Amino acid sequence: MSSQLAASATSALADAREQKAIRAPQAARNTTNPRWRRVLLGLLLPVTALAATEIAVRSGLIPSHLLPAPTQILDTLADLGAHGLLGHIGASTLRVAAGFGIGALLAVLLGAAVGLSRRAEALLDPTFQALRAIPSLAWVPLLLLWLGIDEAPKLVLIAIGAFFPVYMGVASGIRGVDRKLIEVARLYRLSNIALTRRVLLPAALPSILTGLRNGLSLAWMFMVAAELIAASRGLGYLLSDGRETSRADIVLAAIALLAILGKISDGIMAAIEHRCLAWRDSYEGAQSR
Amino acid sequence: MSIALDIHITEKRYGDRAVLRDVSLQLQQGEIVSLIGASGCGKSSLLSIASGLDRDFQGQIKMDGNPLNGVSREIGFIFQEPRLFPWLTVAQNVAFDNDGDPRLVKRLLSEVGLDDHAAALPKHLSGGQAQRAAIARGLFTQPRVLLLDEPFSAVDAFTRMKLQDLLLRIAHEHRLTVLLVTHDIDEALYLSDRVVLLDGTAAPALTEFHPAPSPRKRGDIGAAELKAAILDSLHV
Numbered sequence: 401m402s403s404q405l406a407a408s409a410t411s412a413l414a415d416a417r418e419q420k421a422i423r424a425p426q427a428a429r430n431t432t433n434p435r436w437r438r439v440l441l442g443l444l445l446p447v448t449a450l451a452a453t454e455i456a457v458r459s460g461l462i463p464s465h466l467l468p469a470p471t472q473i474l475d476t477l478a479d480l481g482a483h484g485l486l487g488h489i490g491a492s493t494l495r496v497a498a499g500f501g502i503g504a505l506l507a508v509l510l511g512a513a514v515g516l517s518r519r520a521e522a523l524l525d526p527t528f529q530a531l532r533a534i535p536s537l538a539w540v541p542l543l544l545l546w547l548g549i550d551e552a553p554k555l556v557l558i559a560i561g562a563f564f565p566v567y568m569g570v571a572s573g574i575r576g577v578d579r580k581l582i583e584v585a586r587l588y589r590l591s592n593i594a595l596t597r598r599v600l601l602p603a604a605l606p607s608i609l610t611g612l613r614n615g616l617s618l619a620w621m622f623m624v625a626a627e628l629i630a631a632s633r634g635l636g637y638l639l640s641d642g643r644e645t646s647r648a649d650i651v652l653a654a655i656a657l658l659a660i661l662g663k664i665s666d667g668i669m670a671a672i673e674h675r676c677l678a679w680r681d682s683y684e685g686a687q688s689r
Numbered sequence: 690m691s692i693a694l695d696i697h698i699t700e701k702r703y704g705d706r707a708v709l710r711d712v713s714l715q716l717q718q719g720e721i722v723s724l725i726g727a728s729g730c731g732k733s734s735l736l737s738i739a740s741g742l743d744r745d746f747q748g749q750i751k752m753d754g755n756p757l758n759g760v761s762r763e764i765g766f767i768f769q770e771p772r773l774f775p776w777l778t779v780a781q782n783v784a785f786d787n788d789g790d791p792r793l794v795k796r797l798l799s800e801v802g803l804d805d806h807a808a809a810l811p812k813h814l815s816g817g818q819a820q821r822a823a824i825a826r827g828l829f830t831q832p833r834v835l836l837l838d839e840p841f842s843a844v845d846a847f848t849r850m851k852l853q854d855l856l857l858r859i860a861h862e863h864r865l866t867v868l869l870v871t872h873d874i875d876e877a878l879y880l881s882d883r884v885v886l887l888d889g890t891a892a893p894a895l896t897e898f899h900p901a902p903s904p905r906k907r908g909d910i911g912a913a914e915l916k917a918a919i920l921d922s923l924h925v
């Protein structure tokens with residue numbers, strides 16, 4: 401009798417523990433900060449900095465020809481908007497999209513080959529690691545020499561910028577897959593293709609997406625480098641034009657647009673990452689009260 | 690009764706070190722056998738060889754008298770950790786084998802007490818629930834032999850007892866032949882028809898103990914005597 405009671409108590413205790421494990425994530429969700437609070441927190445620093453700059457410039461502490469007030473930059477943006485700003489934004493965005501697309505696609509293919517095959521690693525990786533060490537601007541003279549000053553050198557430079565973070569993310573992500581998961585997959589006699597599709601790529605996805613996100617942010621940087629050197633349209637061209645005409649307001653307007661566009665594209669990538677990696681059981685940072 | 694699994698390992702080496710030498714173990718159809726021994730004595734290596742995952746050894750594994758070359762749908766394997774694929778739901782994990790019958794998933798989840806968690810991700814499961822899901826996955830190919838490598842060592846004592854009873858029920862219902870590696874002598878004595886003490890390179894490599902016939906109760910006096918004998922053999 402007493403052993404039955406003990407077994408029943410044991411069973412109830414274990415059940416309660418398992419139910420608690422299911423309820424725990426729900427409880428965590430209920431206490432999560434509202435999204436708007438995070439957005440406001442993120443805006444706090446730039447808004448404060450802009451307000452301080454506005455006051456400093458309006459009060460004459462900072463000369464406006466060196467650092468125009470934010471409201472003056474807004475006026476400049478409105479003025480540029482009436483004179484083809486969208487065309488500049490569109491040109492830069494298209495270059496980034498095309499360059500990043502080409503670079504990321506090649507990086508995924510070659511990174512996967514290096515991650516999956518030791519022979520491919522021995523063949524390709526030493527060369528890629530050497531190429532990765534070359535500063536971006538070192539490519540410019542060569543690309544201009546080979547490809548002229550049209551779109552091709554710009555796209556290639558952006559693709560080079562995007563390539564290496566994505567390549568590293570894919571190759572190291574595949575090599576970092578838990579061997580124990582692969583052992584489970586081997587029990588089910590998966591072919592190499594099925595193993596790659598069903599286990600290696602999903603398991604490497606966190607690293608791949610981090611690589612893509614870093615690659616996209618570098619694509620924006622390389623786009624500016626490309627447009628500063630030879631372009632008649634684009635945000636890099638606006639930067640160059642502002643410098644040549646001593647218009648700090650145009651330079652800052654272009655910088656502000658680069659920040660906004662970079663943030664939007666990174667936000668899109670972050671949203672994709674969040675959606676694709678909803679399964680990940682990772683630390684989300686401590687909540688301050 | 691016929692022999693379901695016949696394991697004969699002439700030698701298994703890791704580099705210069707032999708971990709198993711002249712080990713022969715036969716499992717009768719429907720028998721539950723526990724393999725115990727000190728750390729590093731070759732228990733997990735033997736299980737890995739029996740599963741077909743490790744083919745780098747000298748010897749032969751036979752199932753129903755036929756040589757086994759590599760992994761087989763007839764042999765299920767439950768690891769020490771659940772090893773669920775974190776990006777798949779519980780149901781998708783259970784049905785990971787593409788050749789299995791998808792209609793089985795619901796029944797297996799019901800059998801292991803996870804009916805309500807088919808759509809849950811592994812991160813939302815407790816350790817015990819995750820191991821239940823792993824057991825359901827191990828049964829999805831409808832194996833006749835189930836190999837378990839310290840499957841309950843990572844869960845607390847209460848959950849372990851529940852999982853042990855679950856294993857007994859499932860082994861009976863599915864008429865499974867079971868080879869269980871464990872460090873827990875009480876677990877081995879409660880679950881097994883036969884307890885085999887392994888010292889991979891000693892002679893003899895295997896010493897056998899026979900608990901009372903099933904059904905057994907936890908903490909039987911006979912089990913206590915056997916436990917003392919096993920501890921004595923382990924020089925503990």
